[in-house]
Every structure is written in structure tokens, then in C-alpha cells.
Amino acid sequence: MSSLSLFLTVFLTGIVLVVAGLGIAILLAPKSFNLQKGEPYECGIITHGTSWMQFKAGYYLYAILYLMFDVETIFLFPWATIVRDLGYQGLYSILFFIVILGLGLAYAWKKNVLKWD
Amino acid sequence: MDIQFILYKIILIVAILLLSLMVAMYSTLAERKVAGFFQDRLGPNRAGIFGLLQPVADGLKLFMKEEFMPANADKVLYIMGPSLTMLVALLSSAVIPWGGTLIIAGREFALQVADVNIGVLYVFAVVSIGVYGIMIGGWASNNKYALMGSVRAASQMISYELAMSMSIVTIVMTTGSLSLNEIVTQQQGMHWNVFTQPIGFVVFLICAFAETNRAPFDLPECDSELIGGYHTEYSSMKLGFYLFSEYINMFISSAMIASLYFGGYDFPFMHDMGLSHNMVTLMGTAALFLKITFFGFLFMWIRWTLPRFRYDQLMRFGWKGLMPWAIANMVLTGFFYMLFKK
Amino acid sequence: MLSLYVFFFLSAVTLVSAVMVLLSKKPIHSVLYLTLTFFTLAGHYIMLNAQFLAVVHIIVYAGAIMVLFLFTVMLLNLNIEGEFQKSTVMKFVAAIAGGMIFLVLIGTLKSFDVTTVGDPSMTQIGLVKNLGKTLYSQYLMPFELSSILFLSAMVGAVMLGKKDKN
Numbered sequence: 001m002s003s004l005s006l007f008l009t010v011f012l013t014g015i016v017l018v019v020a021g022l023g024i025a026i027l028l029a030p031k032s033f034n035l036q037k038g039e040p041y042e043c044g045i046i047t048h049g050t051s052w053m054q055f056k057a058g059y060y061l062y063a064i065l066y067l068m069f070d071v072e073t074i075f076l077f078p079w080a081t082i083v084r085d086l087g088y089q090g091l092y093s094i095l096f097f098i099v100i101l102g103l104g105l106a107y108a109w110k111k112n113v114l115k116w117d
Numbered sequence: 118m119d120i121q122f123i124l125y126k127i128i129l130i131v132a133i134l135l136l137s138l139m140v141a142m143y144s145t146l147a148e149r150k151v152a153g154f155f156q157d158r159l160g161p162n163r164a165g166i167f168g169l170l171q172p173v174a175d176g177l178k179l180f181m182k183e184e185f186m187p188a189n190a191d192k193v194l195y196i197m198g199p200s201l202t203m204l205v206a207l208l209s210s211a212v213i214p215w216g217g218t219l220i221i222a223g224r225e226f227a228l229q230v231a232d233v234n235i236g237v238l239y240v241f242a243v244v245s246i247g248v249y250g251i252m253i254g255g256w257a258s259n260n261k262y263a264l265m266g267s268v269r270a271a272s273q274m275i276s277y278e279l280a281m282s283m284s285i286v287t288i289v290m291t292t293g294s295l296s297l298n299e300i301v302t303q304q305q306g307m308h309w310n311v312f313t314q315p316i317g318f319v320v321f322l323i324c325a326f327a328e329t330n331r332a333p334f335d336l337p338e339c340d341s342e343l344i345g346g347y348h349t350e351y352s353s354m355k356l357g358f359y360l361f362s363e364y365i366n367m368f369i370s371s372a373m374i375a376s377l378y379f380g381g382y383d384f385p386f387m388h389d390m391g392l393s394h395n396m397v398t399l400m401g402t403a404a405l406f407l408k409i410t411f412f413g414f415l416f417m418w419i420r421w422t423l424p425r426f427r428y429d430q431l432m433r434f435g436w437k438g439l440m441p442w443a444i445a446n447m448v449l450t451g452f453f454y455m456l457f458k459k
Numbered sequence: 460m461l462s463l464y465v466f467f468f469l470s471a472v473t474l475v476s477a478v479m480v481l482l483s484k485k486p487i488h489s490v491l492y493l494t495l496t497f498f499t500l501a502g503h504y505i506m507l508n509a510q511f512l513a514v515v516h517i518i519v520y521a522g523a524i525m526v527l528f529l530f531t532v533m534l535l536n537l538n539i540e541g542e543f544q545k546s547t548v549m550k551f552v553a554a555i556a557g558g559m560i561f562l563v564l565i566g567t568l569k570s571f572d573v574t575t576v577g578d579p580s581m582t583q584i585g586l587v588k589n590l591g592k593t594l595y596s597q598y599l600m601p602f603e604l605s606s607i608l609f610l611s612a613m614v615g616a617v618m619l620g621k622k623d624k625n
Contacts, residue, residue: 003231003233003505003510004462004465004502004505004506005461005462005465006130006211006230006231007211007231007505008465009126009127010130010134010207010208010210010211010230010231011204011208013130013131013134013207014134014203014204014207014208015204017138017203017207018200018203018204018207018358019200021203021354021357021358022196022200022354022355024180024354025179025180025353025354025355025357026184028180028181029180029181029182029183029184029353029354030181030183031183032183035188037185038185038187038188038189039187039188040187040189040258040259040260040261040350041260041262041344041349041350042260042261042262042344047260047261050189050259052256052259052264052533055264055268055533055534056534059268059271059272059530059534060527060530060534060620061616061617061620062272062275062276062432063272063275063526063527063530064527064613064616064620065436065613065616066275066276066278066279066523066527067523067524067527068609068612068613068616069279069440070245070278070279070282070518070519070522070523071519071523071609072606073279073282073283074515074518074519075594075602075605076286076447077238077286077289077295077511077587078511078587078588078590078591078594078595079591079594079595080286080287080289080290080293081289081293081294081295081587081588081591082293082591082592082595083290083293083451083454084293084454085592086595087455088455090595091451091452091455093595093599093603094451094595095448095451096603096606097602097603097606098444098448100606100609100610101606101609101610101613102444103610104609104610104613104614105436105440107614107617108613108617109436109437111617113617113620114432114433114436114437115429115433116428116429116432116433191485191487194487194488194491233510234510234586234587235510235511235514235587238511238514238515238518239514241518242517242518242521242522245517245518245521245522245523245526246517246521246522248522248526249491249494249526249529252526252529252533253491256487256533264533268530268533268534271526271529271530275523275526295511295587
């Protein structure tokens, strides 16, 4: 059995469990209709404006920084598996890589991007 | 492959997924019992002895409750959010080695669904797509508190994922393999990674708390500010999925911590007690579950010990606290290997 | 035999979800369909015995880039239907650009030598150790240069996203 078919089996079993859970809930749960139930759950007063609105950019910046470092870490994984075969040369080449990216982190730090306000 | 093997794998997959659900159910009881212990009260004790039937009652209640959807919600995504969260939580159990091998009728059966050579990265991938369920659900409910909670959750999870993956890189450096089974096997004979990687362990542990949205990092659902966070608008089994998946994630995280840092199914004098192969495997699995129980208890212990972080503290801690430590730990480990273990 | 069915299933899902990226009305649905496309592509990588590439594909594309997209669509409130009415000039330029990509694809396919690929389970190049050995010896220079690319991207994002208060 290849690993792909194993993962597909796990995936399908998971889907079956989730669908079963939702299905049983639909079968067992009572149903009633009331217009008030459709309102957003807040403090009782009708919500002002829509909930889908613009957010602060801080979250977005974190996401961009995360993307950069995520790709960096991915590069580190193949290096980590063979670090002992590569020796000092491999260590220095990865050190260069980390230092360059550390500069990026330091820049973001300096520019107060990492500071939440 | 032959039919016997395929059948075994399918039984194993179903058993592990059902086991995860059972553990999640009883974790809710354990959580309430532990909370009761810490607050000097009894906790649930009416349903069955020691409240042992309480999770069953809770589950039934979730099924029996009416579910309704906010009128302005995105209908498809509203259902997809909790389902995806649950599905993703169930997926990660596939690569964790739950024990050694069992020899039945002269054939060897591994207590692991898939021993892939990228096991650690698979878990990492599953963790990184765990964001989707929460974001989709919170956004689709069309509620300001829910959206706020889901954005907080996503931001927090991606921030702590970095430090987590860096500490995994360090583990990979010591073992030279991405296969979880290999990592566990190399730790046998009490060569547990926690002894050589204490910093990495602490970083990983903290990140596991943040990834599972547990206290003190439970900002996405902090009830005093956001009602219930991303699951504010959910009811019935969809709410149950969100709550359940948190406990499944806790279970899987504990299993990951045990496998990466505490030798997985390894226990002292494993091969020196003269036990049969199958007996060693079963005791190993028991040892693994003992470790998982301990870390599950740790999750609950810390929940009732530490107060919640403020959002700016959370972000500062993740980026300016854990990240430099994780990077420094990695570089130091690299030099250490060059100097001593050549 | 099983792998053939899996291949057809994955390909069908890939194509359908890729088309749905274009057809769905809400941008957020497009983003989610694109994520699904990436997942099925990762499935194709696994079938070619490139498991590392598959999981990296999921981590980077589905786990990071698409989360960024999701943030953008959700937080910048781009989810209003039918708001993106472009001018005629824009449509014209877009049609030319799209047509040129189409031509390039056709040209590549025509010049492409269709050979039978050997059994993918026999090739070991996609495995992580071999990848690491190649990357850190043969392609060391491009790898180091990519770090500078990351740095410039990071600095650019910080510059654009963060306005100094004073």
C-alpha cells in the first residue's frame, strides 16, 4: 500500500466521521424558526453595519513576515538531514543564509513592525 | 500488497481515529475534574461513578441541540469551517508511531499508519493548514467578535509555527531523518532528545500551547472580550466539532512532544527485561500513553495556573522571545555537532 | 492499477477546482478553490515519489501563501461581489496577456518531447536527503542568493506596510 493511498484512506475515514457527526446532528436536533435567531450574537442591540469590514494592517504584516520565514525554514529541513555529512562548509553556508534573514528580522524589529499597537 | 496487510491498515486507521475521538471525549471530563481539583471542588460526579458517563451525556446533548445559522452567514463556508477543523485534527494521527511492531502469525505489523520519510514535515503541514478551519468559520459567521477571534487565532498560530518548526529542525539535525519512527527509534535506551535539546523542548512546548489555542494563549476565544471567539455563532454539533478538535489537537500535540523529545514508546530497560517482542511493544504503547497523559495534565495544569496574555505580549513573546531562542539553539546545535560529534 | 484511478481522480479535482477559481463570484471562494488545487497538485507530487516536494508545496502554498491571500481578502474587505468592473482598455490588455501565455503554453507543449516516464517509485531524486545534497553542493550559489531575495522582499513589505508615525 503506497503512502498516498494510506493518506487517502485516513482522509476518507475522517470525512466519513465528520459527515456522520453532522448527519446525526441534523437527524436528532429539533427544528424551529424564529427571525431573531438569525441575528448576530451580540449584546442585544441590532448590529451596526456589516461585520465584513476592513481590518488593521498589523495582522497582514505578520502574515508576510511569516511567509518569508516559513520558506526559510523549509530550506533548513533538507540541510538538517545531512548536516553531519556536509561538515563545516555546510554550516557556514547555512550560517550566511540565516544571518541574511536575521537582518530582515532585525530590520522589521527596528521598524517596530513586531511591536503590536 | 496482499489483502491481509490492507485490512490491517484499514482497521488500524479506523481504530486510531476512533481512539482520538474517545480520548478527546474523556479529556473534557479530565479537564473538568482537574479544574475541580485546582479549585478545591469535586467537578462532575453525577453521571456514572466519578462522572464517567459525563462525556457521553455531553456528546448526546450536543447532538440533540437545535442548530441555527446566522441569517447573513456564508452558508457553505459556515458548515465547512468546523468540519475542516475536525478533519485536520484527525489527519495528523497518521504518522505518529503509536508503538513498535506486533508479530501476529509470523508477520510483523507496525503500530503506525504510514511510516513516511517526511513524517515531521507532514505534521508541520497539517498544523499549518489548521488555520483554515478557524478562519473560514469565524469569517463565515458574519459576526464581529467571531471575525476578531479567528483573525487573532490565525495570526497567533502562524507566529508560533515558526519557532515550532525551527525547534523541529534542530531535532532533525540530531537524528538526520524526517521520519518520526526513525526519530523515536534513535532515542531508544533513554537517549531522549530532551536531555540534549532542553531549549528546543521548552520552545516546542510553548508553541504547542499556542498552536492549540490553550491558556495562556487562548486569546482567540477569550470569553471576557469576545463572547466565545471564532465559535460564537456556532451551536449543536458544529460547536462540538470546534471544542472536540481542540482536545484532539491537545492529544496529538502531547503525542508529538512525547515522540520528539521523550522517546515516544521507549521506556527504561526496554530490552533488558526478557519480555517477548509483543509484550515489549504493548508496554511501549502503554508508556507512550502514560507520557501523553502527563502532557495532557500539564496542558490543564497550566490553564489553571497562568493568566491569559495580552495580545501585544503574545506577539512580542512569539517574535522577539521565542524566535531568537529557536534560531540560536539551532546554530549552537550545529556548532556543537561539528566540534564534538564528528 | 489503483494509482491510475487515483491519478484520474486527482487530475479531475485539480482541473475542476482550477476552473472554479475563475468562475466563483466571491473572491474568498476563489482563494479556497485555489487552495484545493494546491492540495491535489501535492497529491500528484506524491505519486511521482517526490514526497518532500509535496509536503513543502502544502506548507508553503497552502499553509503560508494562501493564508496571506485569505488575510488580504478578509481583512481588506475584497469580498464584495461584482465590484471589480474593469475598463475596456484593461479587459483588452488582459486578453492580450492571457492569449500570449496561452501561446507560450501551446508552443512548449508542441516542442515538448513526450516520452514515457520511468517508474516514478524508482527515482530517488525527490527524497529529502538527495535534494539536500544537490541543493547544498551544486546549487549552493543560487540558494545563497535566494536569501538576499527574501531579504529584499521582507524589507519591501515592511517599507510599504509600516508608515512611520513621525
